Amino acid sequence: MEENVRYADQNRRYLHERGVRMLNVVSSPGAGKTTLLLRSISDLKDRLSISVIEGDQQTTRDAERIALTGIRVVQINTGKACHLDAQMVGRALRELDLANGGILFVENVGNLVCPADFDLGEEKRIVMLSVTEGDDKPLKYPNIFASSDMMVVTKMDLSPYVDFDVKTCILNAKRLKPSLEIILTSAKTREGLAQWYDWLCPEGSKVLHR
Amino acid sequence: MEENVRYADQNRRYLHERGVRMLNVVSSPGAGKTTLLLRSISDLKDRLSISVIEGDQQTTRDAERIALTGIRVVQINTGKACHLDAQMVGRALRELDLANGGILFVENVGNLVCPADFDLGEEKRIVMLSVTEGDDKPLKYPNIFASSDMMVVTKMDLSPYVDFDVKTCILNAKRLKPSLEIILTSAKTREGLAQWYDWLCPEGSKVLHR
Numbered sequence: 001m002e003e004n005v006r007y008a009d010q011n012r013r014y015l016h017e018r019g020v021r022m023l024n025v026v027s028s029p030g031a032g033k034t035t036l037l038l039r040s041i042s043d044l045k046d047r048l049s050i051s052v053i054e055g056d057q058q059t060t061r062d063a064e065r066i067a068l069t070g071i072r073v074v075q076i077n078t079g080k081a082c083h084l085d086a087q088m089v090g091r092a093l094r095e096l097d098l099a100n101g102g103i104l105f106v107e108n109v110g111n112l113v114c115p116a117d118f119d120l121g122e123e124k125r126i127v128m129l130s131v132t133e134g135d136d137k138p139l140k141y142p143n144i145f146a147s148s149d150m151m152v153v154t155k156m157d158l159s160p161y162v163d164f165d166v167k168t169c170i171l172n173a174k175r176l177k178p179s180l181e182i183i184l185t186s187a188k189t190r191e192g193l194a195q196w197y198d199w200l201c202p203e204g205s206k207v208l209h210r
Numbered sequence: 211m212e213e214n215v216r217y218a219d220q221n222r223r224y225l226h227e228r229g230v231r232m233l234n235v236v237s238s239p240g241a242g243k244t245t246l247l248l249r250s251i252s253d254l255k256d257r258l259s260i261s262v263i264e265g266d267q268q269t270t271r272d273a274e275r276i277a278l279t280g281i282r283v284v285q286i287n288t289g290k291a292c293h294l295d296a297q298m299v300g301r302a303l304r305e306l307d308l309a310n311g312g313i314l315f316v317e318n319v320g321n322l323v324c325p326a327d328f329d330l331g332e333e334k335r336i337v338m339l340s341v342t343e344g345d346d347k348p349l350k351y352p353n354i355f356a357s358s359d360m361m362v363v364t365k366m367d368l369s370p371y372v373d374f375d376v377k378t379c380i381l382n383a384k385r386l387k388p389s390l391e392i393i394l395t396s397a398k399t400r401e402g403l404a405q406w407y408d409w410l411c412p413e414g415s416k417v418l419h420r
Contacts, residue, residue, distance in 0.1 A: 029343055057353070082324050110350070112320065113291075113321055113324070137239055140266055158371055161371060162368070
């Protein structure tokens, strides 16, 4: 654990020197991380330098989907491990050989428990929660929600068909972390995407320049 | 790990002596484990002795929902741990003080990675996968699918609204484990429930007698 903190600090320094914002994206399996990243890349890649580190237990499927967009992506397979750690990410950073500025998304292994304790050196942690998973998930997996800066609710297009109370979900999440930012999205209907992009690219930030 | 195997064998002997079938239910967070268990309990409890061990990182919400049905339930909170282990289950078994026969469901922590390596002493392992998670999940989390005896696909009622190809999913899962049994269900529309109950209560089995 102490070793992880050391590697995370190393990554943070490395990224800071290059002006790259690293965002650690965590969620359950199938919450829609890759889909929202693909949509964001396709909408933003002309005005923003984006790269991705993909974490999966096995397979390179998500990395292949991302690579089709033409941006740089590095796959990490964690084998039996249920999360990325800062050392793995450090190795991927060297492989990516990032230029100045832009955003680096780290798509963590689909898991609401293990990634909570592992700082990767990210600037912000984003937890994604799909409406099909239920509004009680912040209460049941408090560590991951309390350690995140942003909660992106995904698949809002499915909310008419499931029992998901947005207000309850927000209340549950804010109770754990009052400063948690929240955006409601659907990659399908584009709900909330403008707000998501504004958050990714704050006005006047370096990230708007390639 | 060796210690876990020893405790698992102890649990298996204990359950065998009492003729109780323990089923270890694993899935992602929000795949619908509790909902399908609640539906099954309500449909079967008059002809079958059922009890439940609930595993959650925190909260007793699921155990409270189960307790409302009037059956016996014990909650285990795993804190920071991402899975149940055989020793925790052994303690819960002593608390439940099971009579002869019936089914004991163990609802594991919502996680597709960690529970794979931990034998709890169960007779069968059931992995639940909701259609909203995507048909590629067996490929991405192979250990948990390969270590299961039954895959229950849940939330089939949502399949018109999501990109989930049942055939692809079955193919992906069977490639990992040719003997894997598969049932497609919806707790909402009751699709597949009769088949699920037949599997739970094979004809002539002791479990039909209280």
